[in-house]
Amino acid sequence: MSLLGHSFISSKQLSDKDLQQIFERSRLFKTTFESKGRIDHLITSDEVKQKIMTLVFAEPSTRTRTSFQMAALRMGIRIVSLDNPSASSLQKGETFSDTLRNVAAMKPDAMVVRYGVDKESDDSLEHLGVPVINAGIGTMEHPTQALLDAFTIMEHHGEVKSKKVLIVGDVLHSRVANSNLVLLKMMGADVAYCAPEEFVPRQEAWKGVKSFSQLDEAVAWADVLMVLRIQKERHGQQQGIGLTVAQYRDKYRIGGDNLKQLSPKGIILHPGPVNRGIEISSYALNDPRCRILDQVTNGVFVRAALISFILGLEVQKS
Numbered sequence: 591m592s593l594l595g596h597s598f599i600s601s602k603q604l605s606d607k608d609l610q611q612i613f614e615r616s617r618l619f620k621t622t623f624e625s626k627g628r629i630d631h632l633i634t635s636d637e638v639k640q641k642i643m644t645l646v647f648a649e650p651s652t653r654t655r656t657s658f659q660m661a662a663l664r665m666g667i668r669i670v671s672l673d674n675p676s677a678s679s680l681q682k683g684e685t686f687s688d689t690l691r692n693v694a695a696m697k698p699d700a701m702v703v704r705y706g707v708d709k710e711s712d713d714s715l716e717h718l719g720v721p722v723i724n725a726g727i728g729t730m731e732h733p734t735q736a737l738l739d740a741f742t743i744m745e746h747h748g749e750v751k752s753k754k755v756l757i758v759g760d761v762l763h764s765r766v767a768n769s770n771l772v773l774l775k776m777m778g779a780d781v782a783y784c785a786p787e788e789f790v791p792r793q794e795a796w797k798g799v800k801s802f803s804q805l806d807e808a809v810a811w812a813d814v815l816m817v818l819r820i821q822k823e824r825h826g827q828q829q830g831i832g833l834t835v836a837q838y839r840d841k842y843r844i845g846g847d848n849l850k851q852l853s854p855k856g857i858i859l860h861p862g863p864v865n866r867g868i869e870i871s872s873y874a875l876n877d878p879r880c881r882i883l884d885q886v887t888n889g890v891f892v893r894a895a896l897i898s899f900i901l902g903l904e905v906q907k908s
């Protein structure tokens with residue numbers, strides 16, 4: 591599909607051509623920024639000055655929200671941010687889907703949205719009349735995270751094709767894992783996971799995906815180790831999931847002996863936020879193979895590229 595004027599909700603929407611164009615432009619933005627400290631001069635469409643994007647976030651965010659803002663501002667697009675649910679009319683009983691409809695009625699050029707599991711809001715997205723970018727919806731998908739993860743893998747391994755990507759942790763509740771499974775498979779990666787029974791993904795898309803029961807063996811197999819946070823906020827208030835943090839940490843934390851199994855050329859990724867000492871040790875975070883901050887840097891340029899295609903901005907090559 592062409593991204594121009596369309597919403598971007600799922601990794602499934604991306605064609606090979608979209609991917610090639612997004613990654614090429616992300617690379618251009620990143621290298622230009624590294625040499626010139628700016629990318630706004632690459633945007634040749636004069637109407638960029640008139641573009642306004644809204645960010646509507648009903649869930650906490652550090653990296654995703656800030657990098658969307660950085661991406662837009664680096665290109666000269668202005669931002670209106672509604673990212674503090676307690677200071678919005680959600681507090682007065684308005685539903686999130688009505689919030690989305692009202693922000694859309696102000697006619698922004700695009701809306702970047704994040705919210706929890708909410709069927710009504712899901713259904714409203716295609717009727718907003720504004721391109722919507724999914725910045726993390728419930729346990730469904732987080733497709734821009736998958737794009738920046740794939741970009742980071744390519745940066746370090748040259749390509750995604752035939753790379754062995756191991757996802758470790760709370761796969762069941764992770765929208766990041768869902769988007770990565772689709773995208774990385776589309777790009778020819780070999781994807782597997784290692785998780786306790788409580789976190790084994792049950793969605794259709796995960797049927798037949800390779801899984802490991804032994805973490806050491808799994809880490810030894812991987813070219814890319816993608817570590818996930820335990821998504822406590824999605825486990826249900828009262829009942830939880832019947833697995834304590836200590837039990838998880840003892841068996842699945844990345845660090846110490848299991849890290850020795852990772853190939854010297856392997857890399858460690860994590861979408862953040864990291865819960866140090868739980869899913870990954872501070873020692874592992876200091877390992878030279880850890881590329882987590884590269885992911886964060888890449889998030890700005892990959893999101894800038896995506897926004898530029900959705901808004902139809904002309905970009906010159908140097």
Ligand code: NCD
Pocket residue numbers: 653654726732735765766818819821861862863
């Ligand atoms: C993830 C998210 O919000 O889904 N974080 C992110 O966007 N970088 C993962 C998480 O919250 O654990």
